[in-house]
Structure formats: structure tokens, C-alpha cells
Amino acid sequence: MGNAARLAVLGLLALLFMAPYIWMISASLKPTDELFRAHMALIPERFAAIENYGRVLREVPVAQYLWNGVVMCGGILVFQLLFAIPAGYALAKLRFAGRDWVFGAVMLGLLVPAHVPALPLYVAFSGMGLLNSFAALIIPSTISVFGIFLFRQFFKSLPDELIHAARIDGMGEAAIVWRVVLPNAWPAATAFAIFSVVAHWNDLFWPLIVTTGQAYATPALGVLHFRTEEAGDDFAALMAACVIMTAPLVLAFLLAQRRFVEGIATTGLKG
Amino acid sequence: MRGLLLDGLDKSFGATRVLRNVRLAVPPGEFVALLGPSGCGKSTLLRIVAGIEAPDAGRVTIDGRDVTRAHPGARDVAMVFQNYALYPHLTVRQNIAVPLMMRRLSAWRRVPVLGGLLPGTAAQRRDIQADVTRIAEPLGLAPLLDRRPAQLSGGQRQRVALARAVVRSPHVFLLDEPLSNLDAALRVTTRREIVDIHRRVGAATLYVTHDQAEALTMADRVAVMLGGEIVQVGTPTEIYENPVDLRVASFIGSPRINLLPAHAGEDGAVRLQGVATGLVTTARGKLTLAIRPEALEPAHSGWPALVEHTEYLGETTLLHARLDTTAVVLRAPVSQGFAPGQPVMLRFDPARALLFGEDGHRLPAHEAQHA
Known part of the structure; x- marks a missing residue:
């Protein structure tokens, strides 16, 4: 019981601290137009990883x-x-x-x-x-x-x-x-x-x-x-x-x- | 001179003078115990011999060489520390090998990996390993060679520290209270081991302790150190039977020696509470009569005392009594059965009594010739 509570608190805090990083990963997988939608979604509708990472690797x-x-x-x-x-x-x-x-x-x-x-x-x-x-x-x-x-x-x-x-x-x-x-x-x-x-x-x-x-x-x-x-x-x-x-x-x-x-x-x- | 020679050593820490004109000679093969209460400067003296501390004045000579300012590693001394000071990151085997590696391998050969590529390094390392095994075997360390210090018991660590110290056959072997971290039973068996190792190595051994039982049982000679001075050096028997100073007499012996205020008349006859003791001395006036607890005995005649309490020890009973105003203690046979509050007559053998003047120095005494 104590363990579960501790895990919950730690997990919540970890999520809070990691949120920007997770958001960054999520954004790096979306096509650009999807980034500017009014509603926020963590999982991209269309995966654009190859385009995004490909562009970076090509141009940088x-x-x-x-x-x-x-x-x-x-x-x-x-x-x-x-x-x-x-x-x-x-x-x-x-x-x-x-x-x-x-x-x-x-x-x-x-x-x-x-x-x-x-x-x-x-x-x-x-x-x-x-x-x-x-x-x-x-x-x-x-x-x-x-x-x-x-x-x-x-x-x-x-x-x-x-x-x-x-x-x-x-x-x-x-x-x-x-x-x-x-x-x-x-x-x-x-x-x-x-x-x-x-x-x-x-x-x-x-x-x-x-x-x-x-x-x-x-x-x-x-x-x-x-x-x-x-x-x-x-x-x-x-x-x-x-x-x-x-x-x-x-x-x-x-x-x-x-x-x-x-x-x-x-x-x-x-x- | 071969062995260890200390001459006129002085050391102060700030305003505190911890060593005063210390002189001591330890020939090779001799085991000298440096005995004193804590804070008497005995550990400082040992650290000066090892080169960890520098004296303010005086000289340290080892094997005829003045090493007063020499690096600890250049003195041919080995030391066992109270807390063992083993290298925690090295195995037992590596710990024991360190002094040999530092002496036998050149700096280049000690370089990890690359050193091993130099011709001859492998052979030298094999020799070192053989020496490590040779020293570890009789100490019972052979099965522990690949463990680290943290995985060993106190007694095992102690033996590793001993092995590391003697593996390179040092000219001078120093031990700083090496038994104080062991439990009582182990302490007694380890005493024997240390003396055995000393015999085998044949070094000039200086052993620091505050435990008189260790000093008296292990040492060839005991140097009693009090207040930064070596007050007396002698065999254990001399120190116990024939102390030159009241401080030595009262420091050595358990229970403590009885100190009775006495008086020498114009004829030199020593009287205790006005009664002749049968002792004659050259001094006059007030003096101290010192009698070991085993030299004092209950008798039918003598000095009247009152039993205060008794301690049953099995083989004897310690009798705590009051002789006039002075508390005395003596060993009485168990069979006699004394009770607190009981009056008792005390007697002593004049041959075993010691006389000290008011300055604490020993006075010559002899028994009066009975007519």
C-alpha cells in the first residue's frame, strides 16, 4: 500500500518533469500542420518521422x-x-x-x-x-x-x-x-x-x-x-x-x- | 648501530609538549612495547619513527642511517595501524603485494597494461605472487586471497595488515594498538601470532599499547611512557617488580599497587602508622610505602584494617579494606571468607615492599637486621 502510494507520487512527478521532453518527441513525429491544431494529441494522426528526421539528417x-x-x-x-x-x-x-x-x-x-x-x-x-x-x-x-x-x-x-x-x-x-x-x-x-x-x-x-x-x-x-x-x-x-x-x-x-x-x-x- | 635508535626526540603541537627528550634503542630481533595511558605521546612517537610526523628536535636512526627527514617509504619501516588501513579497492592478494610492487617494480613496469609488455615484468610479478602466498599461508589467509577487505572479519583484516607489513621483511616493524579493535578472546590468540611473526621476521619491533597485559606478555622489554617521557625501560619483570618511579609503580599492575603514607625516623627505620615495618632506608621523613596486592596478606598480627567489600574472582578473593584512612586492596585465599565490616589484621613481606620519596623517585630499602 505504502509502496503503491510512493510509486504513484514518484510517477506523477516524473511525468511532470518529463512532459516537455515527451512532448518534444511527440512533436518530432508529427507533420508540421498537425502541430498547430487547436486540440492537443500526444499520438500523431499521421506519423511523419521519416520526413522530419530525414530532413534533419539531410540538411544538418x-x-x-x-x-x-x-x-x-x-x-x-x-x-x-x-x-x-x-x-x-x-x-x-x-x-x-x-x-x-x-x-x-x-x-x-x-x-x-x-x-x-x-x-x-x-x-x-x-x-x-x-x-x-x-x-x-x-x-x-x-x-x-x-x-x-x-x-x-x-x-x-x-x-x-x-x-x-x-x-x-x-x-x-x-x-x-x-x-x-x-x-x-x-x-x-x-x-x-x-x-x-x-x-x-x-x-x-x-x-x-x-x-x-x-x-x-x-x-x-x-x-x-x-x-x-x-x-x-x-x-x-x-x-x-x-x-x-x-x-x-x-x-x-x-x-x-x-x-x-x-x-x-x-x-x-x-x- | 643496527636496529632502531631514537635520540633526544622532542615534539610539540602548539603549546602542548607531547614528547620530551625521548631516547630509546631497539636492536634487531627485539620486541619492545611502548606502554602508556592514552594521550601520553606514544602514538606520536610511533608516527615520528614511521615518518608520518616530523620531530621538532632529535634524531631517528634506522640501521645506522639518519632518517629523521626521510620519506616514510625510504626508511625500511612497516607499520600496522589500529584500524588496519587496508586498501579497500584491492583484494587481499593485491593489498599484500603493494609494498613489494612499489619496491621491486620500476615506475614504468607498474603502469597498467603497458608495464606488462616490458620484458621481465611478468617474471617479477610471478616472484611477487610467490612471496605473497608464502607470507599468507602461515597466517591462514590462503583461502581469502581474492576477497576484498570489506568481506573480511576484524581478525582476518588484522592478519592481512600484518602480512602486508612483514611481506618485505622490514628492518623496523611498528604496531599501533593493533589489537584494540578485536574482541577479548581474539585479542589473546592474536598476541601469540604477532610474537610469532616478530620472531620470524627478526625486525626491531616497536609495539604501542595502553594495555599492560599485552605489554607484559608479549614484549622482551617494556618502555613505560608517561606525560611524553619514557620513564623506565626494562624487562616485564623489572618493570613490575622493580619500578624506578612511583608513577610506573602505580600505572603497572591490576589491581593497582597500594600506596601507604609512611615515615622514616632519624635512624632510617620506616614506620607505618608509628609501627616499625622492618625496612630501613637512607632517606628521612615522609615517604610512600608501595605494596602489591599479592604481597599484602591477612594475618593474626600486623596493622588493623576494616574490610569494606570483597570481590570473588574464582581463584582468589579481592579484599577491599581501609587501613586507617587509606583504601587498600589485597588478594586473599577464597577459603578465608571475609565479610564487609569485619576487622582484619594485615601484614606484608618487607622484601616485596617498595619505597618512594616525596618526589616519586624510588628509595633504596633493605630489611633491618633482626637481633
């Missing part, structure tokens, strides 16, 4: 956009982990002069919205002639203060004796980070990876600033180009494009779902 370099997204998100994630994990370890477990000041600076960094330094960064990349490149897409996001903070909090919970034992066993600090600390921080790393990838995959702001044209357009930017240049008022095709661009994330989430939930639960990020 979907593979290019997705590939750009993968390279950008992958690059960002690799560097974020490369910097945030050792930094989090140092802040959590090493004693050095000024550590509290450095951590204070990290906390301060958390307060600065990503949009604030956008203009100076743009000027800098422009000056270096790096606009319209993966470097411009990746470099500004390589150091994640949120990541440093998250890993620092997680590493704090690892017992000091574990680190001491590793040192006595002959490991240097780098070996401790990658061989002892990281393998015991998978939940935090997975949670962080998902936050990072989702945020950057969907980010429209920064790619819009530093790239023009299709060569380095990310999926979110690709949808935007398609809307303004190709689709015009063909909203059904636009929805189909949106489905294609968001599908990889949905698939990735479904595959990593268990680990993701584990990570959120153990890092205390929920709520």
Missing part, C-alpha cells in the same frame, strides 16, 4: 555536431579531472602553508558565475588567434572549482591512515592520488563527470561566443543554427533535431544510472 551535419560535442565534453572532463583530483587531494590531505587561503580562494571561485569572465576570456582568445577552435571551447572550462570542492569534500572522508599506509608502502604523492585515492572516489568522480558533461553538452553561451559557422559548432549550437537558417517555421523538424542532439546524453544516463545515483547519494549532493 548531425555527425559533425555530435562529434564536436563529444570532443569538447571529453576534453573538458579529462582536464577537469586531471586538475581537480590532485588539487582536491592536496586541499584535503596535505599540510602546507596557505592551504586555508587557497581553499578560501576556491570557495570564492564558486561564487563567480561563468558568464562574468566571458568578455575578458573572449578578448584573450581573440588576441591569441584561438577563436573557432577546440582550444577556445575547452580551455576556459579545464579548471572546475566545483570539481575541486567536490573532490576535496569527498577525500576528507578517506581515513588518514590509508594515506599514511600508502606512504610507508613506498608510494609518492602522485601514486597515492591515482592508485589509492581515485579508486576509492569513483562515486564522486562519476557524479562529477555527469554534472560536467551535461552542463557543457547543453551549454549554448560560450560556444556561441567563441565559434562561428559549423566547423566547431556543438550540438546545442547546431540546433540554433538549424532553427535560424534551415528550419524556419518547420518546428517538427526542429524538434527532431532536438531529439537527436539530446539522445546521446539520455543514453549515457540510462547506461550509468546506477553509478550516478550511487554517486549522488554518497557525496551528499542531493537536496
